[in-house]
Amino acid sequence: MPNPDDHLPDADLAPLHRITLREIRLPLVEPFVISSGREDERRILLLTLRDADGVEAWSECVAMATPNYSPETIDSCWQMIRQHVAPRVLGKELASPQAVHAALQPAFRGHWMAKAAVEMGCWGLAAERQGVSLAGLLGGTRERIEVGISLGIQPSSDHLCRKVEGALEAGYRKVKIKIRPGRDLDDLRQACRVAGSGSHLMADANSAYSLSDIPHLRQFDDLGLMMIEQPLAWDDLRQHGELQRQLITPICLDESITDVAKAADMVALGSGRIINIKPGRVGGLSSSLEIHDLCRRLDVAVWCGGMLESGIGRAYNVALASLPGFTLPGDVSPSARYWSQDIVTPEWTMDDTGHVQVPFDRPGIGVEVDVERIEQLTVRSEVLDVASQ
Template sequence: MKIEQVHMDFVEIPLKTPFQTSFGTESRKSAWLLAVRAEGVTGWAESVADVEPLYSEETHATVYFALKNHLLPRLFGVEIDRPEAVDAILSPVRGNRMAKAAIEMAIWDWFARSRNLPLWQLLGGDPGRMRIPVGVSIGIQPSAEHLIRVAEWYLEQGYRRLKVKIKPGTDLERLGRLRAAVGDAVPIMADANSAYRLSDLEHLKSFDDLNLMMLEQPLAEDDIIDHRRLAEALRTPICLDEAIRSDEDGRKAIDLGACSIINIKVGRVGGHTVARRLHDVAEARGVPVWCGGMLEMGIGRAHNLHLSTLPNFRLPGDTSASDRYFIEDLIEPPFRLNADGTLSVPEGPGIGVEPDARRLERFSTHHELFSATVQSKGGGIPHGTSVSF
């Protein structure tokens, strides 16, 4: 295939309730939505970058300029014979993994649709994994009472695992009360988003008394050395998220002993091709993985579900139902939680879902069309467009 057009929509959807982590609070979900068109087929994906460089150094603005000035010019006019080729074509551009993932994932969707295959099949997923066990991510709550109330409500809905966001001052006491309220049988994990340092070691050792399934990314976002020392000192399994940006990062972290679980976010690592390699590296070393979420809308959520059909995704992921975050999703029908605490992998070609045209028009605040005839490398401000994404 040769890409003929790439449509980019900047979409903003209000969240049902604010979502707080150790580095900030979100009340709206915004993302670049990409549509790649060629030969009468359209592939879809969304970027997982955010407004501010808090989870990652990438933002909506960096994704826009990376795509416009560096990534799309390298793809237009090139014959792409398989989706895995995109990773190699874009490899001279360093970093910018979220921008790379957005275009790469849309091309994966395009190839699956053009061959009338579901994406999971093109990725090499397991046909017996069409219902994906999912957990729910709970932001930092105003109090332990709020946390318990919210957690019990999600357990009643059928979610299989609770992930609780934490930071110093809102961790041990709240987690302890939550564990007492829901019992030892409920899997609970804590996600620190790099809120601690190795100097907090004695404090973090107390987490061992909470029977947690894992402690996610407790230390610096680019660290594996101190995580190794922490992993040696704690009984609680250490899971790495932000620190793992490639399959090579995964290999080094596992071989070093820095983690025993890996959270794979396809947007964080640069797309499906790298995500599969990371999955395989972990599987070969007996380390389970799970699919993390970035508050994705329906398009990104569908990509996550298809990826989760790979066999080493052995732990419930963050791919909750649409109504966990949104009153109204971009897709119709939205993703709904099954009674057994799973989400069904969409049927049909590609990711199996598309944006509802009327909702896309309503939620899109900026639209831009790129094609091979008008693209060139270089800087510049998008014509008639604010750069305050």
């Protein structure tokens, strides 16, 4: 049952007539390395949604090329959208993005990123149709949001220290350091020395540890980090609870939280004290709002993570991060952090106090999509329309 205090945005839709899928390849400024893999170039699945009235919106699927973060990939999402998502939404009378979310649940397990790409596009469409900003439609209250940076595993501790120093000088409010066994405590200790303390630093293990590492992980407590993210298995809650009971450092869950029920389980089991909400990972913005509302009620801090999105995906993250429960800095780095040239104008920028402005004054997702550049970068495309269903 919805809680009467929860924010229930009023967003209306016309039936969807067409979904265009496109894959672009966007070269990263530098490779991004985590405990389970490496990205040199980002394969990105972009969607254009068009409704019966001719209104259009762009959205982005956050799945990666390989299933090292999530079971989903850009290729599995393409197929799932074509075979299972599109037939449930094209030409259907779904009055709101929440109705789209509901239509994608019965007898359709998992595939959160495929579902989210379409559901989030419907939020973009609803904002366009109503001539309001996406952030305003979602109930955002912050005009500017604090920005954090995520640093992949660096070639050496010295490289890492220089990156941490540079990030703090640039104004970033939180520095997330990717770790793995063998590249953790020493790296973090040196980073803390550079930063003056651990109070603006956090570690993300992407599931690289097990319960047998508890004595090792307890040494992290001396560093005073903001949090340690997803140290144990990607789909675990119970073992994280066992670990959290033995750690002072708050555990933040990322991969394990795929819907509001998992968030409630995290709280019930004591598996963590913070949630990194990535709308793509939880099936879209309707689900993100549910998690946000639950966490606000239970006084659990949330923040918005990133998935190496282009400026289109970032627009959705910025809008979500403007909600009142997002009390910790989000991984919504400016475009130039990842791309020599983004696919939106204006590009996302951060001021020297580490904030990004939320475009409440622009309708829709708040940035113009550079269609010409996208066409140059497109390596394949497919049109799904009402007639093809």
